[in-house]
Amino acid sequence: MGAQQNAPVAEPDAAIQLREPGGKRCRGVAGVAVRALIDLLDESATDGTVSMDVVRRIANAVLSARGPLSEYYANWEMGCDSAFTLRRIEQQRTDFIGRIVTQPFSALLDDRASGIERKHLPQFFAAIHLIVGDEPYDGLRTRANEAAERHRTADGAVAWDNFYGDDDVKRVFETIAVAVARSFRRFEPRRDWFLIIMNSSPSSISTASNAFIPKKAEDKVTREFGEHQMSRLFQALFSQFRIETFTPERKAAFMERWGSEPEKVFGPLFVSLAAQDQ
Numbered sequence: 001m002g003a004q005q006n007a008p009v010a011e012p013d014a015a016i017q018l019r020e021p022g023g024k025r026c027r028g029v030a031g032v033a034v035r036a037l038i039d040l041l042d043e044s045a046t047d048g049t050v051s052m053d054v055v056r057r058i059a060n061a062v063l064s065a066r067g068p069l070s071e072y073y074a075n076w077e078m079g080c081d082s083a084f085t086l087r088r089i090e091q092q093r094t095d096f097i098g099r100i101v102t103q104p105f106s107a108l109l110d111d112r113a114s115g116i117e118r119k120h121l122p123q124f125f126a127a128i129h130l131i132v133g134d135e136p137y138d139g140l141r142t143r144a145n146e147a148a149e150r151h152r153t154a155d156g157a158v159a160w161d162n163f164y165g166d167d168d169v170k171r172v173f174e175t176i177a178v179a180v181a182r183s184f185r186r187f188e189p190r191r192d193w194f195l196i197i198m199n200s201s202p203s204s205i206s207t208a209s210n211a212f213i214p215k216k217a218e219d220k221v222t223r224e225f226g227e228h229q230m231s232r233l234f235q236a237l238f239s240q241f242r243i244e245t246f247t248p249e250r251k252a253a254f255m256e257r258w259g260s261e262p263e264k265v266f267g268p269l270f271v272s273l274a275a276q277d278q
Contacts, residue, residue, distance in 0.1 A: 099163075104237050107236075114229070181265050199225050
């Protein structure tokens with residue numbers, strides 16, 4: 001069918017790093033078209049050869065195909081549009097600490113009966129930020145963003161299972177959990193403060209560190225976030241810090257990092273939450 005070129009051969013001792021090829025969707029679409037082209041060329045071949053004029057004619061026919069192949073292209077186009085839109089959004093993310101903090105109670109956000117909705121998240125993040133403090137929070141945010149970059153795939157998305165399993169991501173969440181638990185040692189005053197934050201309704205939306213858009217009147221809704229919602233959220237948020245979840249090795253490592261046993265850090269909070277639910 002034409003002149004063949006030998007592919008360059010790598011030196012035996014050359015260091016080659018194999019990587020999973022990206023663009024799965026595009027490869028799938030191209031694969032169907034290429035296979036269709038090959039089948040048509042096989043049918044047109046004489047003694048295993050096809051003239052370039054015939055190759056061009058068949059290629060043009062495949063490119064302008066109607067019928068089933070055209071429908072296949074259209075269906076994939078819709079799927080690709082959605083995938084690319086989501087990927088663009090994900091690639092624009094620059095703050096992954098929110099993902100870390102919400103992951104333990106993410107199921108509650110999809111449960112209408114929980115009373116915990118995504119509209120509560122901005123105020124929840126604000127409360128966490130105030131508890132942790134500006135400088136420590138900025139440091140944790142940087143570590144979270146760096147972890148996300150470590151776990152980006154070839155197509156720019158984040159491999160979330162690997163991200164949440166990252167040791168430093170676990171340490172970031174543990175640092176936040178310890179700060180929150182310690183801040184609730186005087187439970188009732190801190191609870192009242194937390195509920196005030198959760199039920200406040202900012203008059204503007206932040207779009208950057210120094211840019212704000214005023215909310216419309218109809219968007220300034222009163223949030224009904226009470227003690228029961230707080231208990232559900234905290235029980236899920238701190239579930240991995242219940243005493244029974246600690247192995248001896250994990251407990252020893254925790255004590256080395258924080259200078260205190262996990263039951264002393266988290267135990268009083270669990271007791272207060274249980275009393276609040278009675």
